[in-house]
Amino acid sequence: MDILRTELIELSASHGTDVALQPDDVFRKNKRLVVFDMDSTLICQEVIDEIAKYAGVVDQVAAITEAAMNGEIDFKESLRRRVTLLNGTSVSVLETVKQNLTFTEGARFLCRALKRLGFKLAVISGGFMPLALYVKAELGLDYAFANQLMVSSDGLTLTGETTGPIVDGIRKAELLDVIAQAEGITLNQVVAVGDGANDLPMLNTAGLGIAFNAKPRVQEQARARINQKSLKYVLTLLGYSEKDMEQLSREN
Ligand SMILES: [Mg+2]
Numbered sequence: 119m120d121i122l123r124t125e126l127i128e129l130s131a132s133h134g135t136d137v138a139l140q141p142d143d144v145f146r147k148n149k150r151l152v153v154f155d156m157d158s159t160l161i162c163q164e165v166i167d168e169i170a171k172y173a174g175v176v177d178q179v180a181a182i183t184e185a186a187m188n189g190e191i192d193f194k195e196s197l198r199r200r201v202t203l204l205n206g207t208s209v210s211v212l213e214t215v216k217q218n219l220t221f222t223e224g225a226r227f228l229c230r231a232l233k234r235l236g237f238k239l240a241v242i243s244g245g246f247m248p249l250a251l252y253v254k255a256e257l258g259l260d261y262a263f264a265n266q267l268m269v270s271s272d273g274l275t276l277t278g279e280t281t282g283p284i285v286d287g288i289r290k291a292e293l294l295d296v297i298a299q300a301e302g303i304t305l306n307q308v309v310a311v312g313d314g315a316n317d318l319p320m321l322n323t324a325g326l327g328i329a330f331n332a333k334p335r336v337q338e339q340a341r342a343r344i345n346q347k348s349l350k351y352v353l354t355l356l357g358y359s360e361k362d363m364e365q366l367s368r369e370n
Contacts, residue, residue, distance in 0.1 A: 127343070138342040138355055145306040145325055147357055152232055153294050153320065155312030156243035156264070158187075159330050160253055160349075161219050165245040166200050168215040173207040188333050189315030193244060193286040197265065205278025209269055212248050219249065221256070224348030229257040231353060231366040240297050242290045244316050263293050291319035311352060312336070328355060 123139045130137040140146055157164040164187075170179035179200045186196035232239055240261035243250045250264035268279040283289060298308050310317070310324035313332040321327025321340045329340035330349065337343050344351045353363055 136343055136345055148307055149309050149356055150303045150307040151238045151298060151301055152309045153240045153242055155317045156241050156250055156253055157245050158313045159311055160225050160241060161221055163219060165215060165249050169204060169211055172211040172214060173204050175203045179203055187314040189335050193316045194284050197284060201280055202278045204276045207276045209274055216249055216252050222349050224350035227367060228349045228352055233258055234366060238301055242293050244285050261297055287316040287319040291323040294320045294323055
């Protein structure tokens with residue numbers, strides 16, 4: 119399987135198409151939970167880079183984000199370094215960033231379709247909580263987990279620290295497991311979708327891990343890939359045809 123999969127990846131890369139190799143067992147068709155990364159997966163932006171734009175430290179922060187998403191530096195350390203740079207930034211920036219978020223092509227359709235099909239949906243983000251809650255509300259998701267930025271005692275500025283456990287790669291995989299337990303389903307019934315190196319533990323914990331327009335290292339290590347623009351192709355990997363998608367969009 120591994121050798122065949124490697125050959126298929128090479129073939130799909132040289133032909134600019136996507137090929138997914140999945141065992142045709144009972145679990146292919148009874149997925150019940152889909153867990154999404156947020157930044158560069160459900161939304162087009164990396165929220166910390168957007169906050170940094172308004173804080174006037176975008177170049178420093180974006181360089182660290184890029185290295186972290188490629189897996190070149192430890193995520194926890196990279197998050198600490200980036201959040202420190204946000205010290206003194208007005209809390210109102212979070213509202214500005216929220217208003218400027220754009221959803222990935224197909225994200226709204228996919229989430230509506232999956233809800234209609236009875237799936238539970240979650241966002242597990244290495245980004246930040248007010249924004250993850252907004253995405254949860256907009257897309258009708260069931261769960262949202264993300265980092266929490268600490269705010270000054272007067273409630274006006276960011277302190278450059280986070281509070282609570284940091285959502286890094288390991289934590290993402292743990293949270294996926296917690297949601298599956300709460301829903302009473304097995305890991306075989308879970309789908310995870312993400313693009314960054316910090317998504318690999320959760321992609322490899324889920325029964326089906328999908329690298330979505332992911333960094334090269336993530337594509338190599340995930341079991342399935344989507345390199346088309348639209349998130350709707352998650353439905354293809356779950357066994358739904360274009361015709362099924364048309365029906366789902368009509369009846370949504
Ligand atoms: Mg991401």
